[in-house]
Amino acid sequence: MRLAFMGSPAFSVPALHALHAAGHEIAAVYAQPPRPAGRGQHETPCPVHQAALDLGLPVRTPAKVRRDTAEHEAFAALDLDAAVVVAYGLILPKPMLDAPRRGCLNIHASLLPRWRGAAPIHAAVLAGDAETGITIMRMDEGLDTGPMLLREATPIEPRDTTPDVHDRLSAMGARLILRALEEDPPAIPQPEQGATYAPKLGKEDGRLDWTQPAEALDRRIRAMSPWPGAFTALNGEPLRVLSAEPASGRQAPPGTVLDDTLLVACGEGTALQLIRIQKPGRAAMDSAAFLRGTRVAPGTILG
Structure with missing residues (x-):
């Protein structure tokens, strides 16, 4: 043909x-x-x-x-x-x-x-x-x-x-x-x-809104891979979130880091465990490796 x-x-x-x-x-x-x-x-x-x-x-x-x-x-x-x-x-x-x-x-x-x-x-x-x-x-x-x-x-x-x-x-x-x-x-x-x-996606479609429940944020992270990429901010600096999983949460303001493993409070009393992340211009790494080089105290607010 x-x-x-x-x-x-x-x-x-x-x-x-x-x-x-x-x-x-x-x-x-x-x-x-x-x-x-x-x-x-x-x-x-x-x-x-x-x-x-x-x-x-x-x-x-x-x-x-x-x-x-x-x-x-x-x-x-x-x-x-x-x-x-x-x-x-x-x-x-x-x-x-x-x-x-x-x-x-x-x-x-x-x-x-x-x-x-x-x-x-x-x-x-x-x-x-x-x-x-x-x-x-x-x-x-x-x-x-x-x-x-x-x-x-x-x-x-x-x-x-x-x-x-x-x-x-x-x-x-x-x-x-x-x-x-x-x-x-x-x-x-x-x-x-x-x-x-x-519709066609733009960069802002990757922004994580921590007021949403963890399941919705997990889907956004998986959906926006590899572009435009899911992201949040840590101390005013962009932080790309490459993978995460919903986890048991507790009441805290959305975006609050709950412990020393990068468990983050989300909407509706849920939480998201960040697994793999990346700073601009740096290699991707798992959360444990990231925390060895960057201190993120519980109570820190992402967003």
Whole structure:
């Protein structure tokens, strides 16, 4: 089948490899433009761009496509059976959505219509969902509102982080898109009942609000790993919290360090045991190692 592949982050790479290995003709790979990265701030291709180069596939990196009629015409000229879209990062206009004979098929990392939007994996972990999954969807002009071709679920385990779920769904999406292309299943409209949205995340989404119960803070820490990262403040300095676990608490103002192991009071009389933390510019370490170099007296307030 003659395809275009459109994606940018590491999540998308297994699907590109699977389509290539299955023998599909990939006429073009579309990815976000290279951006400065690393200490030297050198222009660096995104993971899909690099994977396409490694496979010897042609790559296009337009900064915008929505109103670029020349880009629309170039896309239509590819004469595609389908386009596979996986976390591309740009909104496709109707001329591009309509150009491939079987449309643009999206690998979306949720069980639609729950968690439409930019950060569905983070949202599912943060909400404490028991499961999530992959939906293969034929794209329309709405935000993840197109009809569904395939869905498959996977549990979210109690200690799963966003990277844990990310890796499972990435592999699942690669497998399901091959099925969708081979089987051409009937499209089923999404129900509007139960639709929720997962907006793009910012740095402040990682801030820990100690007035919340420990279980909610634990989910936030696991959901915001590795970016934007969960954080608090210690003596006015930022402190990143990489892992923690809810523990038995006692009444104290939220954010109070309760003992000499970094047990912190949370809302509703709960507490959170900080396990792994990191100061800016320093290596991550467990709480015991951190406390050997930094005194944090019981009664200290984090926040």
